[in-house]
Amino acid sequence: MKREHAVQAILFREANLYAPEPRGVVDVLVVGEKIAAMGKGLPEPNPLPTAVVKLEGRTVIPGLVDLHVHLIGGGGEAGPASRVPPLSFETIVRGGVTTVIGLLGTDGITRSPEDLLAAVRALRERGLSAYLYTGSYWYPPVTLTGSVSRDLVLIPEVLGAKVAIADHRSAQPTPREILRLAAESRLGGMLAGKRGIVHLHVGDGGLDPLFAALEEGHIPISQFHPTHVNRSEEVLSQAVEWARRGGSFDLTAPPADGLPRLEEAFSRIDAAHVPWERVTMSSDGGGSRPRFDADGYLVAYDYFGVETLWEAVRYLHTKAGYPLERLLPLVTENPARILGIPGKGTAEVGYDADLLVLGEDLTIERVFCRGRAFGEA
Numbered sequence: 001m002k003r004e005h006a007v008q009a010i011l012f013r014e015a016n017l018y019a020p021e022p023r024g025v026v027d028v029l030v031v032g033e034k035i036a037a038m039g040k041g042l043p044e045p046n047p048l049p050t051a052v053v054k055l056e057g058r059t060v061i062p063g064l065v066d067l068h069v070h071l072i073g074g075g076g077e078a079g080p081a082s083r084v085p086p087l088s089f090e091t092i093v094r095g096g097v098t099t100v101i102g103l104l105g106t107d108g109i110t111r112s113p114e115d116l117l118a119a120v121r122a123l124r125e126r127g128l129s130a131y132l133y134t135g136s137y138w139y140p141p142v143t144l145t146g147s148v149s150r151d152l153v154l155i156p157e158v159l160g161a162k163v164a165i166a167d168h169r170s171a172q173p174t175p176r177e178i179l180r181l182a183a184e185s186r187l188g189g190m191l192a193g194k195r196g197i198v199h200l201h202v203g204d205g206g207l208d209p210l211f212a213a214l215e216e217g218h219i220p221i222s223q224f225h226p227t228h229v230n231r232s233e234e235v236l237s238q239a240v241e242w243a244r245r246g247g248s249f250d251l252t253a254p255p256a257d258g259l260p261r262l263e264e265a266f267s268r269i270d271a272a273h274v275p276w277e278r279v280t281m282s283s284d285g286g287g288s289r290p291r292f293d294a295d296g297y298l299v300a301y302d303y304f305g306v307e308t309l310w311e312a313v314r315y316l317h318t319k320a321g322y323p324l325e326r327l328l329p330l331v332t333e334n335p336a337r338i339l340g341i342p343g344k345g346t347a348e349v350g351y352d353a354d355l356l357v358l359g360e361d362l363t364i365e366r367v368f369c370r371g372r373a374f375g376e377a
């Protein structure tokens with residue numbers, strides 16, 4: 001059921017705004033779904049009914065853009081009982097995520113892109129901004145319409161394609177196959193007016209197949225966005241080299257016990273002078289976190305929601321001392337720019353009014369998705 005809302009305005013008084021760059025204490029006027037004005041001492045926009053939210057210097061940031069979420073649940077590596085349940089709308093919003101990109105994981109057989117698309121549309125009806133990648137771990141890709149390019153052209157919610165490389169659960173795609181997928185995604189993206197990114201799950205084997213694909217073909221490095229590159233020191237070193245050649249990459253926010261290792265990953269990225277504009281971070285929410293022993297047997301199994309994403313930012317700020325204005329682009333502006341999602345990732349006039357109000361210790365107090373307030377966390 002679609003809910004219709006009369007246009008109304010919200011006037012945030014005295015927000016300490018990070019857009020994500022710091023803008024100081026300003027008022028932010030939201031009209032309908034968009035940010036209409038920003039500045040000091042804004043007047044109420046007569047005759048629109050206006051809700052005034054007095055923030056008294058509380059921090060306001062753009063809503064998070066989480067580019068890797070198993071919306072309908074991932075997993076299944078330990079049989080049907082290990083399929084991860086779907087993520088609820090409430091879980092996602094409570095995690096501060098206002099734009100979410102859904103995908104399929106290891107299981108592209110009992111999970112389908114059709115099911116994923118339906119989940120994306122359900123979230124949209126409730127006010128979240130949701131998209132998906134076509135494909136799954138597998139190659140040739142599972143698609144909605146028969147090909148990756150057709151999916152991109154014909155399905156507005158499809159932003160790109162997903163595939164897994166260098167993983168024992170992947171189809172072991174060759175560089176040529178990776179190139180074919182990227183060519184399809186690039187062409188479909190062009191025809192649809194999208195970026196058509198190929199989002200690559202990178203396994204323990206690392207980025208070798210991707211480097212080989214880059215050398216073999218004529219696809220620009222900006223077409224690829226590999227993820228999970230903080231899974232080991234070796235893979236992270238390759239990602240640093242990838243960025244040196246102009247590529248971008250995604251880090252996976254770990255659960256609490258992995259945060260010190262994430263901090264180390266950031267020191268290494270910094271030490272290598274990788275520009276942070278090329279780096280994003282996502283939650284892998286709803287995905288399984290299986291651990292296999294040396295013989296390939298499953299020894300442990302777990303999964304998380306999207307809350308790990310904001311927890312990682314909080315940790316890196318409060319424990320590792322990185323300034324907010326450096327961290328926020330990783331989860332707002334950069335994913336929106338790299339994936340090509342218009343109106344997202346930045347708190348600017350004309351952009352969507354996806355805003356988070358933060359409390360003490362950077363807890364998420366209030367979430368606004370396209371100008372609508374959601375359940376106080």
Ligand SMILES: [Zn+2]
Pocket residue numbers: 068070074105284287
């Ligand atoms: Zn995943």
